[in-house]
Amino acid sequence: MSDTTPDPTATVPGAPSSEPPTLEEPTDPRPPPPPKPEQGTPEPRTPTGVSLEADPTDFAQQGEYLTTSTGTRLRDTDHSLKAGERGPTLLQDHHFREKMTHFDHERIPERVVHARGTGAHGVFLGYGTAGDLSRAAFLGKDVLTPVFVRFSTVLGSRGSADTVRDTRGFATKFYTSEGVFDLVGNNIPVFFIQDGIKFPDVIHAGKPHPDREIPQAQSAHDTFWDFVSLHTEAQHHTMWNMSDRGIPRSYRTMEGFGVHTFRLVAADGSSSLAKFHWKPRLGVHSLVWEEAQMLAGFDPDFHRRDLYDAIEAGAFPQWELGVQVFPDTPDQTFEGIDLLDPTKLVPEELAPVQPIGELTLNATPTNFFAETEQVAFHLGHLVPGIDVTDDPLLQARLFSYVDTQLTRLGGPNFNQLPVNRTHAPVNDMLRDGMHQSAVHGGVAPYKPNSLDGGCPFTVGAGEPALQDFPAAVAAEATKVRRNPASFEDHFSQTRQFWVSMSPVEQDHIVAAYAFELGKCWDSTIRTRQLLALAQVDDGLAARVATRLGMPAPASVDVPEVEPSPALSQIGREWPVEGRQVGVVVSADTDPADVEALTTALREALVTVLLVAPVGGPVWPDRPEQAHRTLHTARSVELDAVVLADAPPPLGDEPVVDATVPAVDPRVTTLVSEALRHAKPVAVLEPSIAERLGVDTSAPGVLTGDLDGLAGDLVRALSTHRVWERQGRTS
Numbered sequence: 001m002s003d004t005t006p007d008p009t010a011t012v013p014g015a016p017s018s019e020p021p022t023l024e025e026p027t028d029p030r031p032p033p034p035p036k037p038e039q040g041t042p043e044p045r046t047p048t049g050v051s052l053e054a055d056p057t058d059f060a061q062q063g064e065y066l067t068t069s070t071g072t073r074l075r076d077t078d079h080s081l082k083a084g085e086r087g088p089t090l091l092q093d094h095h096f097r098e099k100m101t102h103f104d105h106e107r108i109p110e111r112v113v114h115a116r117g118t119g120a121h122g123v124f125l126g127y128g129t130a131g132d133l134s135r136a137a138f139l140g141k142d143v144l145t146p147v148f149v150r151f152s153t154v155l156g157s158r159g160s161a162d163t164v165r166d167t168r169g170f171a172t173k174f175y176t177s178e179g180v181f182d183l184v185g186n187n188i189p190v191f192f193i194q195d196g197i198k199f200p201d202v203i204h205a206g207k208p209h210p211d212r213e214i215p216q217a218q219s220a221h222d223t224f225w226d227f228v229s230l231h232t233e234a235q236h237h238t239m240w241n242m243s244d245r246g247i248p249r250s251y252r253t254m255e256g257f258g259v260h261t262f263r264l265v266a267a268d269g270s271s272s273l274a275k276f277h278w279k280p281r282l283g284v285h286s287l288v289w290e291e292a293q294m295l296a297g298f299d300p301d302f303h304r305r306d307l308y309d310a311i312e313a314g315a316f317p318q319w320e321l322g323v324q325v326f327p328d329t330p331d332q333t334f335e336g337i338d339l340l341d342p343t344k345l346v347p348e349e350l351a352p353v354q355p356i357g358e359l360t361l362n363a364t365p366t367n368f369f370a371e372t373e374q375v376a377f378h379l380g381h382l383v384p385g386i387d388v389t390d391d392p393l394l395q396a397r398l399f400s401y402v403d404t405q406l407t408r409l410g411g412p413n414f415n416q417l418p419v420n421r422t423h424a425p426v427n428d429m430l431r432d433g434m435h436q437s438a439v440h441g442g443v444a445p446y447k448p449n450s451l452d453g454g455c456p457f458t459v460g461a462g463e464p465a466l467q468d469f470p471a472a473v474a475a476e477a478t479k480v481r482r483n484p485a486s487f488e489d490h491f492s493q494t495r496q497f498w499v500s501m502s503p504v505e506q507d508h509i510v511a512a513y514a515f516e517l518g519k520c521w522d523s524t525i526r527t528r529q530l531l532a533l534a535q536v537d538d539g540l541a542a543r544v545a546t547r548l549g550m551p552a553p554a555s556v557d558v559p560e561v562e563p564s565p566a567l568s569q570i571g572r573e574w575p576v577e578g579r580q581v582g583v584v585v586s587a588d589t590d591p592a593d594v595e596a597l598t599t600a601l602r603e604a605l606v607t608v609l610l611v612a613p614v615g616g617p618v619w620p621d622r623p624e625q626a627h628r629t630l631h632t633a634r635s636v637e638l639d640a641v642v643l644a645d646a647p648p649p650l651g652d653e654p655v656v657d658a659t660v661p662a663v664d665p666r667v668t669t670l671v672s673e674a675l676r677h678a679k680p681v682a683v684l685e686p687s688i689a690e691r692l693g694v695d696t697s698a699p700g701v702l703t704g705d706l707d708g709l710a711g712d713l714v715r716a717l718s719t720h721r722v723w724e725r726q727g728r729t730s
């Protein structure tokens with residue numbers, strides 16, 4: 001352009017950008033051109049109209065006066081606008097229509113699986129010990145990364161009970177400086193299926209029967225056992241489900257597993273294969289089956305309440321993140337175990353779990369829907385230094401999560417929801433779509449461009465960035481719908497799990513199979529599953545068959561396996577923080593005794609609940625209030641019971657059995673359940689035990705002076721249960 005030619009962009013409106021483009025494609029990263037002078041944007045505001053400068057706690061809806069959704073104050077929300085007091089409602093009533101329309105659309109689809117769950121905020125501390133393995137910044141020494149964790153069951157609907165027998169989800173969103181990393185795992189280290197194309201099959205089999213929509217949130221029915229007895233690669237995971245792992249005591253006492261083998265990539269480009277493990281600081285503990293069933297009625301929210309209460313009490317749940325590391329060899333096997341087969345684990349005795357960081361959950365959500373319900377995890381949310389492998393289950397998951405979230409969260413912009421927002425700046429060229437809340441500048445969300453100065457640029461070699469690891473694929477590969485031969489062994493690790501269990505854990509597995517198969521209507525399905533169990537262990541198959549009243553299947557050759565002691569969850573001692581002890585008291589109990597005991601327990605961060613005959617102050621002249629009454633307390637919410645008294649029935653309570661000494665029958669029930677569920681029971685005075693018929697010489701029934709009793713109780717809680725009382729050793 002010559003000096004005399006007028007610049008058309010100066011005189012003619014419509015220039016596409018605030019700066020003229022270059023002829024060549026820009027090659028150097030630079031800030032995008034500024035907006036054109038005539039462009040404005042909406043004033044930045046929170047979704048509730050508050051200025052962004054406001055304190056974050058003001059971002060929520062608040063203020064003294066009710067408004068419309070557009071902030072106009074209202075004078076009446078209790079009456080619709082009518083033609084006269086007795087007249088019809090007027091279509092003109094825009095406030096009524098706004099209120100009702102929004103209500104009509106309050107629900108979103110629940111997750112197709114893992115619908116029932118709960119979440120918490122926390123922080124992850126990197127130990128720096130993974131530095132040689134992965135370049136991921138959040139694993140660096142002393143790096144603190146905010147996280148959101150959601151725990152869940154798999155099969156049940158959003159309102160189903162927490163304590164059903166099922167696999168638990170353990171999904172963690174790390175808001176790292178390099179973008180979001182999601183570790184979407186379970187509390188069981190293996191999965192039902194090897195190829196993701198079978199996921200709809202296993203879930204359809206586990207969900208309620210399509211005709212009668214029962215049973216809810218459980219696998220004890222024909223379609224589930226029909227599928228897993230035919231599709232025997234599910235047997236290993238099923239055995240874990242039938243074990244105590246299927247009924248955790250608490251989310252805080254669950255292990256977590258990434259399940260798949262991932263690929264870690266170090267700063268020098270070297271790679272290794274790895275499996276992720278979360279190890280709970282409080283140990284792995286479970287309910288007993290009867291407790292789980294009772295809780296489903298007494299407190300269906302048991303696990304979410306436990307999580308929230310522990311955080312509120314300052315007993316912050318903690319897990320150590322660890323990795324099992326394997327050489328990234330072309331065959332991707334370790335000690336003969338195919339690392340791409342998600343129905344197999346690698347015993348910790350062969351590959352120890354190396355700690356690389358620590359997770360602490362320290363805050364509960366402010367709004368369940370906004371956070372726990374709208375959080376969207378995805379295995380493709382990776383950061384530099386962590387990559388995927390060709391595990392065919394993992395590959396399917398890479399597709400499924402975003403696909404389902406498009407429907408569940410109503411469009412493609414769910415990563416802009418507050419709980420999903422990354423803490424790293426975004427410049428993604430993704431535009432528009434339902435519920436877009438960003439106001440994107442520029443005119444060139446495409447590459448290559450010259451109008452936005454070539455922005456955004458991809459980072460150069462050597463800079464940390466997501467990079468597809470150049471893993472080799474078989475040179476002679478042909479398209480097939482087939483698994484490798486190494487996937488064919490469905491029983492050796494199932495047997496390894498069985499032989500690694502202690503006698504009491506084996507008892508529970510037998511009882512679980514007997515319960516579940518006992519709920520199957522069809523005897524052919526029961527028989528088929530017994531045949532599958534015979535391939536694991538003929539003793540197991542025979543014990544289950546006896547309970548079903550069916551003939552034991554013939555013995556078959558079973559694989560030789562070494563037990564893996566790490567698979568058993570009992571026989572050790574663990575911290576007791578956040579455990580709940582119920583102390584039965586009445587106005588006749590000596591308050592000094594109760595105070596001494598409860599103070600000692602609270603010092604160990606045990607939650608003490610005073611259980612009194614009625615609500616209000618326990619003693620007329622003292623401040624202590626009853627936390628539970630005999631009307632509201634059940635043994636199942638307690639890890640141990642202290643009998644500071646055995647009060648008589650209230651005069652107007654129905655007498656259950658007039659021959660029984662005058663103890664409130666609900667105390668008798670509380671104690672007998674605690675004893676049956678192998679919980680420690682402490683008795684302050686021999687006369688109380690006598691009145692209740694409690695054998696003080698039984699294991700785990702604690703007596704003695706107050707000083708020693710609290711310590712004994714904490715020790716007994718630290719082993720979780722007193723299995724010796726059931727004539728079983730761990």
Ligand code: HEM
Pocket residue numbers: 110111112113114117150151152168169170171184185186191195196197199257258259260375376377393394396397400401404405408
């Ligand atoms: C091909 C196999 C699988 C498919 C297709 C699949 C699919 C899904 C889908 C569609 C959801 C709902 C997601 C949402 O609505 O946001 C989900 C949730 C979940 N899945 Fe999977 N899944 C598979 C295997 C697994 C495995 C192996 C694990 C564990 C390692 C797992 C763990 C989870 C967890 C924890 C959630 C809940 C996430 C949350 O709390 O929001 N899934 N899965």
